[in-house]
Amino acid sequence: MDFAFTEDEERLRAEIKAFIARQLTPEVKAQLIAEREGHGRGPLAAAFFRDIYERGWLGVSWPKQYGGQGANRFAQYIVEEEFYRAAQLVIGGGGTGVPAVLAAGTEEQKRYYVPGSIRREISFCQGYSEPHCGTDLAGIRCRATRHGEIFIINGQKIYTTGAQAATHIYLMVRTDPNSKRQAGLSILLVPMNTPGITIRPLWTIQSDPPAPPKTTYGEPRTNEVFFDNVEVPATCLLGAEGDGWAVAQRGLNLDRVGAWRYLISVMRDEDIVNLIKKDEPPTEGLRQDPRVRDKLAELWTEGQVCRLMTMRSLSLEQRGGRFKYEGSAEKIWAPEHGVRATEAISQILGPYAQLLNGSPHAINNGVFAHNLLGAFQSTVNHGSVQVMRDQVARKGLGMPKQRN
Ligand SMILES: Cc1cc2nc3c(=O)[nH]c(=O)nc-3n(C[C@H](O)[C@H](O)[C@H](O)COP(=O)(O)OP(=O)(O)OC[C@H]3O[C@@H](n4cnc5c(N)ncnc54)[C@H](O)[C@@H]3O)c2cc1C
Known part of the structure; x- marks a missing residue:
């Protein structure tokens, strides 16, 4: 068994390292931290991501027809490793959302979410946990009721990390009100700016004093997210209605x-x-x-x-x-x-x-x-x-x- 990276992969790593040494200045780092804290994207951080995008390192292993580079998972590993090591940035193709969209999405969803994520115009937070169910995820109560071509969502999520900065929530809901446990659950991809969504911060043990950069699980904040008659089109559904457990399991494993x-x-x-x-x-x-x-x-x-x-x-x-x-x-x-x-x-x-x-x-x-x-x-x-x-x-x- 050969555990070494190939010459091409080592070349990619050297190229990324040189880029980071040149472009990831303390000023850019400060804007990346501010963005993570929910203060929006500063111009230097935007230029930094544009440069990474132009080099093809965002979504490097995602299919070419959706804007990726079609490279293998090891190239993605190298991109992820170098950017995470340098600034705890999850770049390259991992994380919540797109891997599951690629595995279960419609052609239209792939064409929308994958290029948007590559340009970093779209980002997901993960809406699984609820106040009464975390480990016991099959106990989900947040409900989405179908009325023809729309869903109306009511309920609450908790520990939704990054909700303050994400454009979309990858939301697990109960679509069949008579179902129990894993059956009757669905995944909806919901824009965070939909009326009826309220985000309330939950400050973590890392918030006072703020954890320094490079802290593992140093997020100062996670969130509660409330859904009050939130209306979304049925096209937000990822995978088949009622098949949310299987879609989520695959997404979680990839994640x-x-x-x-x-x-x-x-x-x-x-x-x-x-x-x-x-x-x-x-x-x-x-x-x-x-x-x-x-x-x-x-x-x-x-x-x-x-x-x-x-x-x-x-x-x-x-x-x-x-x-x-x-x-x-x-x-x-x-x-x-x-x-x-x-x-x-x-x-x-x-x-x-x-x-x-x-x-x-x-x-x-x-x-x-x-x-x-x-x-x-x-x-x-x-x-x-x-x-x-x-x-x-x-x-x-x-x-x-x-x-x-
Ligand atoms: C900082 C932070 C960020 C998070 N971010 C997100 C997020 O972005 N999105 C999201 O959806 N969730 C998020 N979570 C929630 C996380 O996934 C849950 O905390 C986790 O699933 C556990 O659920 P719980 O907190 O309800 O604990 P519980 O389910 O009450 O579990 C408490 C303990 O009991 C054990 N336990 C429970 N049931 C069993 C069993 N049957 N057998 C053996 N042991 C058991 C568990 O293993 C655990 O050790 C986050 C949590 C934290 C702390």
């Missing part, structure tokens, strides 16, 4: 793999290794400590397992295969590695590991302390590790469904 999923868990290891190697106060001398060296080597090895699992999933996707348990296995290993890593780092750094952004003695603006606050949630969101273990037991090991 669980990719460079950024791997990096959110592994960048912590890289950051601590780089810090210890510098050998400066307050970590001076630690690079000679056998306990620290041993722990870092262990974390690094675990991190490489994350990488290999990602590669396996990409290779499967590239060959047109469907995930059975692979995305779930990845979604257990990587977040749990992230938790182990942040805990080990806080033991290595001692009291300094507790200091948040703004403290004069904080290391790297408190990034390690903020990572410690954020790590646990990656074991819960996007399918908790407990639920993922159940998927691996059933779909990977062929064990029967658990009786309650």
Whole structure:
């Protein structure tokens, strides 16, 4: 088995690295952070994305007929990896929305959403969770009632991250009022500016003080979204009416793999290794400590397992295969590695590991302390590790469904 990238792929990586070194100035970075916080896109950030677009790196693996480059999943991985590493930007083709549109959308939807996403005129937030159901997603109550060629939506979503900046919500609703559990659910792609939608912020533990750039799960804000007689055309439906569970599962699986999923868990290891190697106060001398060296080597090895699992999933996707348990296995290993890593780092750094952004003695603006606050949630969101273990037991090991 050959784990190396091809020459073309390495050339692409070098080109992206050079672009980032040249174009991602501190001023551009500041505008990207402001945009993430919901302050709209500044002119420098707009020019930055235009340049990336012109180079064909947005939607690099998406089909050419919809404006992509038709490149393979590994090219997308490289684009994602370099931009995520540099500025936590999810670029290249991953994320909520388009992968599911490509898998389940009509021709008209593909022609609208894919080029729009590539130009970054369209972005999705994910509307699954509700106040009474997160893990138990099949309990969805948010309802869309069909009246001929329109749906009327009523209900509430919670933890809708990025709703304040997204143009559309990828919304799971119950379209059959008499249905139970997974049956009778549908996915609607709803423009966020539709009358009747209200967004209310939910500030996270990372908001005060604001987590510094490079924090994993450093989002200062998520949201509640309310739907009050929201009227949308039936053309907003993604996939068949009532087939929302299957559409969502496929979308979620595609969303669980990719460079950024791997990096959110592994960048912590890289950051601590780089810090210890510098050998400066307050970590001076630690690079000679056998306990620290041993722990870092262990974390690094675990991190490489994350990488290999990602590669396996990409290779499967590239060959047109469907995930059975692979995305779930990845979604257990990587977040749990992230938790182990942040805990080990806080033991290595001692009291300094507790200091948040703004403290004069904080290391790297408190990034390690903020990572410690954020790590646990990656074991819960996007399918908790407990639920993922159940998927691996059933779909990977062929064990029967658990009786309650
Ligand atoms: C910061 C943040 C951002 C988020 N962003 C989004 C978003 O953009 N869009 C969106 O739709 N959702 C989002 N979520 C919601 C996230 O997906 C849910 O929090 C998650 O699905 C868990 O649901 P819950 O919070 O209701 O917890 P619960 O479902 O109450 O689960 C709590 C714990 O109990 C465990 N548990 C529950 N049921 C079982 C079971 N049957 N067997 C074993 N263990 C079980 C879970 O594994 C978990 O550890 C976000 C959450 C957070 C914290």
